[in-house]
Amino acid sequence: MIVFDLHCKGGHRFEGWFGSAKDFVSQKKRGLLSCPTCGNGSIEKGLSAPRLNMGAQEPKQLKQVPARKTPDMEGKDPFAVAQILYSRMLDEILAKSEDVGAQFPEEARKIYYNESPGRAIRGQATQEEHDALVDEGIPVARFPVPRSDRLN
Ligand SMILES: [Zn+2]
Numbered sequence: 639m640i641v642f643d644l645h646c647k648g649g650h651r652f653e654g655w656f657g658s659a660k661d662f663v664s665q666k667k668r669g670l671l672s673c674p675t676c677g678n679g680s681i682e683k684g685l686s687a688p689r690l691n692m693g694a695q696e697p698k699q700l701k702q703v704p705a706r707k708t709p710d711m712e713g714k715d716p717f718a719v720a721q722i723l724y725s726r727m728l729d730e731i732l733a734k735s736e737d738v739g740a741q742f743p744e745e746a747r748k749i750y751y752n753e754s755p756g757r758a759i760r761g762q763a764t765q766e767e768h769d770a771l772v773d774e775g776i777p778v779a780r781f782p783v784p785r786s787d788r789l790n
């Protein structure tokens with residue numbers, strides 16, 4: 639609520655309570671305002687600054703509720719969101735794995751057979767190399783990598 643000091647043409651002063659400053663303008667335009675003392679419909683807003691009625695207490699700082707969605711996904715189409723999620727997952731993989739490049743199939747095999755320290759690795763493998771790893775039961779995953787993030 640907002641309180642305005644109003645006065646009529648006859649000089650009577652009174653308070654008007656409105657939902658907003660726009661309400662005052664709209665009610666005035668529609669001729670809904672009149673002086674409670676003389677009924678004069680020519681009402682003006684006083685020069686005094688409007689007082690905001692926020693209740694007895696000082697307005698509390700609104701607590702930021704953690705958004706369920708990440709803001710940058712808001713309003714994006716599902717395809718775009720999937721791309722964002724995919725690119726984040728890729729970043730995670732890139733950050734947490736060791737790049738062994740073309741040694742990938744060999745290194746993956748060594749790790750699997752405990753000939754190399756166990757760790758997350760990434761690198762390139764041909765289709766044949768990939769299939770061979772899978773055939774041996776070695777857990778590998780293929781990810782299409784955008785050109786700009788090319789693993790090398
Ligand atoms: Zn009046």
